[in-house]
Amino acid sequence: MIAVFVATGVFGTQLLLRGGEDAGQQGQDRQPTRVGVTSPQMRSIEDAVSAVGTLRPVRAVDIVPNVAGRVSDVLVTSGQKVSAGDLLIALDDRAARAALAEAQATLNETEQEYSRYRQLEDSNAAAEARLEEARGAFRRAEAAVMMAEANLEDRTVTAPFAGTLGVIDTEPGSFLNGNQAVTRLADLSAVEVSATLPERYFRQVRPGQTLEITTPSYPNATFEGQVTLRAPEIDLGTRSFEIRAEIDNDDGRLVGGMFARVRLVLDTYEGMTLSEDAIISEGMAVYVYTVADGTAERTEIEIGTTRGTMTEVREGLEIDDRIVVAGWDQLTDGAPVAVEENPAERGDE
CATH class of the missing domain: 2.40.50.100 (RNA polymerase II/Efflux pump adaptor protein, barrel-sandwich hybrid domain)
Structure with a gap:
């Protein structure tokens, strides 16, 4: 019986060892995951800030009569x-017309009187005091006519x-x-957008910079303008500052009071970009899978701005790296991969 137990133990140990060897062999023979890859691209990147604003005409006044x-x-x-x-x-201008006619008649009379005294002055027959009196009456009559004309015009x-x-x-x-006010008159040949930005952008904003807006009324249209004003100081309550920009409105689609989403381009530079489909976010971690020698490697990256489907990559990659863009959801760090020549989805398409 002792010999039987010993033989059984030896046999069991051999089976366990053989099973471990088989499992290791299966791990070495694991089939590679088929993936599609892309590479980073150098593109022009816009450093931009977004805000909300309100549109108003470049000129608008309330129309109020000058007189009752x-x-x-x-x-x-x-x-x-x-x-x-x-x-x-x-x-109604009937009274104003009558007043103008009376003032003009008085002007004619005083003009004739003043002219007669000037002629007498030439022959030394008119007293200086009478001449000055006639001159004064004539000047007052001229002023009365001007006042009557203005009163008529105000009608x-x-x-x-x-x-x-x-x-x-x-x-x-x-x-x-x-x-x-009987109505309001607005010049809509151009509109002005007003928005506020946080204090940290103050030194980067200057007149002449390009600004884009979109409105809920025209969600598929983008309107472009130029910054015309940066407030000279920071608001103490909000720690922000106002900017204004003028936008051409020849077609008259934009009107005062519209809500606008504002995008201001602060700077433009060349940078590395990658399709957003290749970028993986888990909590605070942002990474991609790079491919080298048939193996996937998890690579941490630092991203910047996103424009369309492309995202700026500031650190972590080189321009010639091969990045998994399709099939990364089946990968782990160090997994074997097989690269498809024509992936269904590529970041540069």
């Missing part, structure tokens, strides 16, 4: 485009510049008190 009066005619409609000097609203409301009118609710026969 009753409306005799409204010559425009809401939303109408007008040119500089176009007549918008006319007030018409005209456009100070070319633009688009807002809503007009005024009707003929209504009375305006001289303080009430």
Whole structure:
């Protein structure tokens, strides 16, 4: 019986050793994972900052009559485009015309009187005091005519510049008190966007830089403009500063009050980029799998800005590295790989 137990133990030990050898052999014979690879590319990279802002016309004013009066005619409609000097609203001007006619009559009389005394002065027949009195009356009559003309002109409301009118609710026969805005005029040939940026970007912003905006009204359109103003100081409450940019609006699609997403390009430089499909993020770790000698190696990287499908790689890779872009979800560090010649998905496509 002792001999039987000894023989059984020896046989079991041989089986265990043989099983371990077989498992090791299977590990060495593990089939490589088929992967697609790509390589980093050198591209022009934009260092940009994003913000939100509001659009407003480059020029906009409330149209308010200079004097009180009753409306005799409204010559425009809401939303109408007008040119500089176009007549918008006319007030009752009968009294103003009468006052101008009276002032002109007085001017004619004083002018004749002043002319007669000047002729008498030439013949030494007029006293100096009477001449000065006639001259003064003539000058006052001229001023009265100018005042009457201005009063008559104030009975018409005209456009100070070319633009688009807002809503007009005024009707003929209504009375305006001289303080009430009848509409708003906006020059929409260009619009201005205003946004605020954190203090850390202050030294990088300057007039003339390119700025892009998008709006919810036109989600597939991008509008480009130029920075016209950087506030000269930082707001103490928010630790931010205001920027303004002007954007051409020849087609009139943009209007005041629109919400805008702003993207300001601070700098442009050449840098290494990689398809975002090859980049793996796990918590705070960002890495890729590189391929060398048929083996996958986990490689930590530092990334920068992303533009489209390409992401800047600041550290961790060389330009000639081969990076797994398809099949990395089946890899571990040190796993054998077989590279496909025509992967279904490539980072440079």
